[in-house]
Amino acid sequence: MTRIPLVGGNWKMHLDGQGAAALASDISRSSGSIEGEVELAIFPPHPYLSMVSAAIGGSGVHLGGQDVSDEPSGAFTGQVSTSMLIDCGCSITLIGHSERRHGLGEQDELLARKVRIALDGGLRVLLCVGETLEERDQGRTFDTVIGQVRGSLDAVTLDDMSRVELAYEPVWAIGTGRTAGPAEAQEVHAALRSELCSRYDARSAARIRILYGGSVKPANAAELMACEDIDGALVGGASLQAESFLDIARATARRE
Numbered sequence: 293m294t295r296i297p298l299v300g301g302n303w304k305m306h307l308d309g310q311g312a313a314a315l316a317s318d319i320s321r322s323s324g325s326i327e328g329e330v331e332l333a334i335f336p337p338h339p340y341l342s343m344v345s346a347a348i349g350g351s352g353v354h355l356g357g358q359d360v361s362d363e364p365s366g367a368f369t370g371q372v373s374t375s376m377l378i379d380c381g382c383s384i385t386l387i388g389h390s391e392r393r394h395g396l397g398e399q400d401e402l403l404a405r406k407v408r409i410a411l412d413g414g415l416r417v418l419l420c421v422g423e424t425l426e427e428r429d430q431g432r433t434f435d436t437v438i439g440q441v442r443g444s445l446d447a448v449t450l451d452d453m454s455r456v457e458l459a460y461e462p463v464w465a466i467g468t469g470r471t472a473g474p475a476e477a478q479e480v481h482a483a484l485r486s487e488l489c490s491r492y493d494a495r496s497a498a499r500i501r502i503l504y505g506g507s508v509k510p511a512n513a514a515e516l517m518a519c520e521d522i523d524g525a526l527v528g529g530a531s532l533q534a535e536s537f538l539d540i541a542r543a544t545a546r547r548e
């Protein structure tokens with residue numbers, strides 16, 4: 293089954309409003325040349341979502357939240373709900389990024405509730421998983437990421453799977469300049485797909501996109517994206533400039 297790759301730009305807590313709108317315009321303006329070959333999504337800081345939504349207009353670039361609340365509404369200071377993200381033009385949200393799992397201590401049980409409420413409210417979900425360096429060194433990479441998938445997709449049915457994507461982001465590769473080698477990444481992606489196959493079915497496992505993230509740059513994108521089970525990239529630092537983000541998207545679109 294051919295999977296159209298997805299390249300996401302996670303802007304984290306970078307940029308100001310003007311910079312975010314300008315970056316979104318630059319990306320959207322150039323996105324037409326790779327339309328149909330790769331999908332693009334950008335994940336700006338929450339306060340800039342509406343501005344960025346206006347800047348991307350009808351270009352086809354998807355807009356996403358970096359996180360979502362596990363509650364629908366109410367007295368939850370600082371949180372942002374699924375319906376708020378949709379109101380601001382989002383069609384997708386990240387859930388379980390390592391800066392929330394490891395940085396803020398979010399556990400699978402909470403993440404499973406976020407996944408459920410986002411899907412129920414009409415968003416697509418890009419669920420992030422990844423092992424720490426310690427877990428890798430102890431030979432626990434597969435157990436860790438498969439455990440995260442099982443825990444975070446606890447309440448997700450086969451029907452829901454058409455709106456779920458995964459991102460494998462080894463924690464030790466995020467923002468460090470150190471990437472997993474293509475073979476190292478491919479074996480984790482293949483293990484994740486095989487888990488999806490046993491948990492759901494072969495058809496949905498073959499359809500779901502599994503993105504790689506962690507120090508993806510224009511220089512290393514092509515070799516990673518050439519791997520059979522790597523269906524795109526979730527990019528941090530290199531997504532903050534339109535040219536490097538688009539170069540990664542072009543390298544992804546060209547994969548065989």
Ligand code: 13P
Nearest residue numbers: 302466467506507528529
């Ligand atoms: P870097 O590309 O800066 O390593 O960040 C990866 C990431 O966390 C994307 O979500």
